[in-house]
Amino acid sequence: MDIARYAELFRTEAREHLAGIDEALAVLADGSADGGQHDAIDALFRATHTIKGMAGAMGYASVEQLSHAYETLLAAVRESALPADSTLVTLCYEAADALAQHVDDAVDGNADRPVSISLLERLASMADSIDSDRGHRTTATWRVPSMDDDAADAPDDEPDDESAHPDGPIPTTTIEWVVTTDTARGERRGRVIVVALAPDAPLKSVRAQIALARLEALGTVQGTEPPLQTVSDLFDGEFTIVMDTASTDAELEAAVRSAGDVARVVVRDPVARRATKDVLRHVRIDLKRLDALLDLMGELVITRDRLLAVAEVNGDRTVMATAQETSRLISALQEQILQARMVPVGQVFDRFPRMVRDVARDLGKEVSFTMEGRDIALDRSMLDAIGDPIVHLLRNAMDHGIESAAQRTAAGKPDVGRLVLRAIRDRAAIVIAVEDDGRGVDRARVLARAIADGRVERHVTSLTDDDLIKLLSQPGFSTAESVTAVSGRGVGIDVVANRVRALGGSMDIETVPGRGTIFSLRLPVTLAIVRALLVQVADRTYAVPSAHVMEAVEFDEAARLTLRGREAVSLRDEVLPLVRLRQVFGEPVTHDVDAQLLVVDAGGRRFACTVDALLGQQDIVVKTFDAVVGATALFSGATILGDGSPALIVDVGSLA
């Protein structure tokens, strides 16, 4: 296009508008207070605006620049409705003269003669001072997230100064939305459209609005990032639109591109967000941190006990009161931390239905599987540890317990086997049970095997459920029999029993031939802290969980007797099997031993233990063993005593 053609046309028209400017300025200078002032300012504004436009079209940079500065000032005056004072009018005359000069220069070939910096500055500062009188700033600043930011994670960027934005505080930049997950063709679904405009695109905010309008025709827009309603000269052309639509991604991209000046478009699935409430009510926490809290709390508890003991010795009432208050708070803290570690068993249980389905299918068995008590909560680490044992029990039940459909029908049972995984709370324990309505454990076979192995004496003719579980829990007992592709090698009931004991729990069995079997795992609710009785055996200290200790009395040798070849003790009208811990722990027998008797209850089995001395009751932090290796399962874990020395925790169940 040949600009030169238009140059004279430009000059002619520009001069007309300049004449109009002079007329209007005369009115302003006159200072008469009638409505003429307002019209004059209006006319001034339009005239400078028009000259600016024309100069822009011609590429006359200086004319454009000066007329823009002039127009900006006049816009401020126009909006402020303030009367034009003499300073303003003088400045306007100066600007008009300069403008006329630049117009001539431009047409005559000197379009780039620079505009006086001083004039530009004075025009700008007068405009600013008029604006700030109205509490109005002329520019707004934004931070716009880049293309790679997840739109929903955009920072919440509120400036401290609310008056910085003429329309009030800058809105938050997070979008919350609820998204449909139905992806069938033709159905509405949520889409996230990320757009980057061409870097050289003019008026990017406008372009973004046009793109938004095109998308609005294709569905319901839920939100935009940044809010496209607000216009900024600093907008970099990158934005995200979230909407529900039935259109295809290709259609959405085409719509955006039809707006023009679009460099990049990406259409993707939204990230499903929960409602704000959920997001605020839960936080993720590193498991290591939970464990660290637990350890610290354990030590805090031990130190607390020492504090109380010391305070008592000290005798000072204030010290005692403070120690007790501290103790109370520590207990409360302990409770909170333990609760924080609790997790519903459902989290682990939920993966079982699929596994059961797969195993049943592999075995060719028909199994109906139900779970009860998914909401019962266990300590996190306990839950992690219990998963594999439960899997084994479930597989075992399907492999050895539940018969094939044909066998079941022949036995008069429904052809679909019933398998139940149940979690219930029982005072201070959680019981997890695996129940099946299969053929039950074959006691005769177990007995024969046990006798053959020498685990049971030949004259024994029958096994109680108790005996049964003890045998099955013995290492190596079940391996040979139960090794199949499903149950796996070496993962016998004995391993399950070990794992359960390592957690401070116990295992029981109830089985009826032809009717079914229930394996029960009894677990302490929390791992961490238990009340224990410290006892001395030989020159070592051991901890016996108080939950199992029914009473402690002095041991009277006279009450000792022998029953069925084994030592027992008579206590009031009860005869209890006697277990000498020195013997069990392999310590030499000397004088001054076995002075104390503990009456113990391990899952319903009562017996008595002898120890050298009682050292007192206290809370201990249970540290379980990572893996129980080897046959000895006498100890379920260890603890660190107040003086820093370690003590093994006796697994009472294993003594019986």
Add this chain to the structure above:
Amino acid sequence: MSRTVLICDDAIFMRTMVGDILQQAGFEIVGEAETGVQAVEKYRQLRPDLVTMDIVMPDMGGIDAVREITKGDPTARILMCSAMGQQALVVEAIQAGAKDFVVKPFQPSRVLEAVQRVLAA
């Protein structure tokens, strides 16, 4: 039959320039308007395929004219002609119903691109 265009701008100079670009692209200039009021009237009379509209004009500005025209004919295809520093006003114009915009100084190629988009929309 060539496409018709109504050119609205209070500067003869601008109307001439825009008109030349469009004419060279095969448009027929069926009318010109100097004010917003004229723009609305002439639109009703002429029903052009395309309208180019300046933002600031006496006697009803460009944005109001866009609003009025679009009210009467929602399918009106209006292209805003903008100078520097008018982003907020152009946004308003788009929200009022204009379909697209070009900025000065005009590059004929850009003007024609914008025209294509407006006609295609």
